[in-house]
Amino acid sequence: MFFKCFGESSSSARQYPTVIEELCTHFSLDDVRKSTNNFDDKRVIGRGRFGIVYKGCLQHNDGSDYAVAVKRFHVDSSEWFKKEVEILCQLHHPNCVSIVGFCRHEKEKIIVYEYMSNGSLDRHLGDEVREALSWKKRVEICIGAARGLHYLHAGLKRTIIHHDIRPRKILLDDNMHPKLTGFEHSIVGAHFKEKPKPIQSNLARFSLYSPLETVMEGTVTDRSDVYAFGMVLLKVVAARRVLKRNDFGVAAGETLEKKSVEENIDPKIKGKIVPECWKVFIDIALRCMKNERDERPTMGEVEVELEHALLLQEQADVTNINSDYTLLSKTFIIPKSGRELGTSLTSKKDSKLNAMT
Numbered sequence: 055m056f057f058k059c060f061g062e063s064s065s066s067a068r069q070y071p072t073v074i075e076e077l078c079t080h081f082s083l084d085d086v087r088k089s090t091n092n093f094d095d096k097r098v099i100g101r102g103r104f105g106i107v108y109k110g111c112l113q114h115n116d117g118s119d120y121a122v123a124v125k126r127f128h129v130d131s132s133e134w135f136k137k138e139v140e141i142l143c144q145l146h147h148p149n150c151v152s153i154v155g156f157c158r159h160e161k162e163k164i165i166v167y168e169y170m171s172n173g174s175l176d177r178h179l180g181d182e183v184r185e186a187l188s189w190k191k192r193v194e195i196c197i198g199a200a201r202g203l204h205y206l207h208a209g210l211k212r213t214i215i216h217h218d219i220r221p222r223k224i225l226l227d228d229n230m231h232p233k234l235t236g237f238e239h240s241i242v243g244a245h246f247k248e249k250p251k252p253i254q255s256n257l258a259r260f261s262l263y264s265p266l267e268t269v270m271e272g273t274v275t276d277r278s279d280v281y282a283f284g285m286v287l288l289k290v291v292a293a294r295r296v297l298k299r300n301d302f303g304v305a306a307g308e309t310l311e312k313k314s315v316e317e318n319i320d321p322k323i324k325g326k327i328v329p330e331c332w333k334v335f336i337d338i339a340l341r342c343m344k345n346e347r348d349e350r351p352t353m354g355e356v357e358v359e360l361e362h363a364l365l366l367q368e369q370a371d372v373t374n375i376n377s378d379y380t381l382l383s384k385t386f387i388i389p390k391s392g393r394e395l396g397t398s399l400t401s402k403k404d405s406k407l408n409a410m411t
């Protein structure tokens with residue numbers, strides 16, 4: 055149904071308006087050029103695998119301006135453009151980035167999104183960040199992202215597997231409210247009430263966020279997103295300290311093999327985490343990262359557990375305004391031996407293993 059409007063002839067598309075064109079504004083190339091000052095380099099806000107993102111400016115009917123993000127796809131990425139428009143047009147959720155419209159003109163393929171002024175979550179994690187996110191804000195962002203992912207898995211007629219969950223795919227608006235983006239690789243699965251059948255992955259390369267079954271068999275289900283989300287939870291806690299090394303897509307980096315997660319907590323939030331909150335948070339993160347996909351929780355469970363963790367933090371903060379907390383627990387993440395994995399993986403997917411953070 056959604057493919058119709060992407061036929062090669064733009065005149066036929068105009069003659070037979072289709073679902074996408076009814077759901078979503080079709081901008082002319084002139085409109086987009088105007089909004090980005092003719093793709094002015096000064097307006098570039100990011101460069102990704104599939105295209106360049108510009109900050110654009112459009113006008114409401116009353117003449118007032120509003121900012122948008124304009125992704126101009128590389129000529130050889132039109133397949134991914136199509137994929138993303140199809141998915142975005144179906145989504146209506148406060149934790150998923152909205153599509154404002156698209157432009158398809160000869161070789162030009164462009165998507166216009168709502169503008170997320172605080173960029174992606176990964177820019178807010180790490181040592182060089184000037185204004186660090188508080189622990190509570192981090193948990194709130196995780197809850198928002200979990201809601202977005204839960205909606206994809208169970209809030210539509212059919213499950214949508216995001217298939218590229220990582221901190222770069224969580225964007226933050228003016229109020230640091232998170233929204234999922236990056237639906238180029240998303241896959242529409244079965245009706246969410248049915249037991250998910252593994253679907254073939256369309257990723258060209260795997261990352262630390264890819265679960266074992268995706269790396270080994272090339273398959274994905276909604277539980278692959280859950281695994282990736284578990285890795286995001288770890289990254290949110292430990293910022294850049296943990297997930298550095300390409301470890302064949304299986305959990306943790308070098309540091310975590312030798313030190314506990316608690317020892318790797320980002321110093322900017324050290325002492326701010328209530329032990330009861332931590333227990334709930336780390337338990338759910340570890341359950342997400344189980345190697346057996348059936349043992350991983352649903353995103354609904356993850357959302358509930360994170361909300362519980364936040365509540366425990368808030369309750370303790372009411373009475374302990376200025377004091378620091380000490381975490382006595384020690385959580386170790388033991389990845390499968392690199393050699394064991396290396397042997398089986400290189401025989402199957404050796405050309406596809408690349409580090410992506």
Ligand SMILES: Nc1ncnc2c1ncn2[C@@H]1O[C@H](COP(=O)(O)OP(=O)(O)OP(=O)(O)O)[C@@H](O)[C@H]1O
Nearest residue numbers: 099100101102103104107123167168169170173174
């Ligand atoms: N809606 C948006 N609002 C504001 N900034 C955005 C928006 N979408 C993307 N960006 C910025 O543009 C950058 C590039 O985005 P893009 O989706 O092309 O690639 P990516 O997610 O960074 O990486 P990759 O292409 O490897 O998946 C992002 O990192 C983000 O900072």
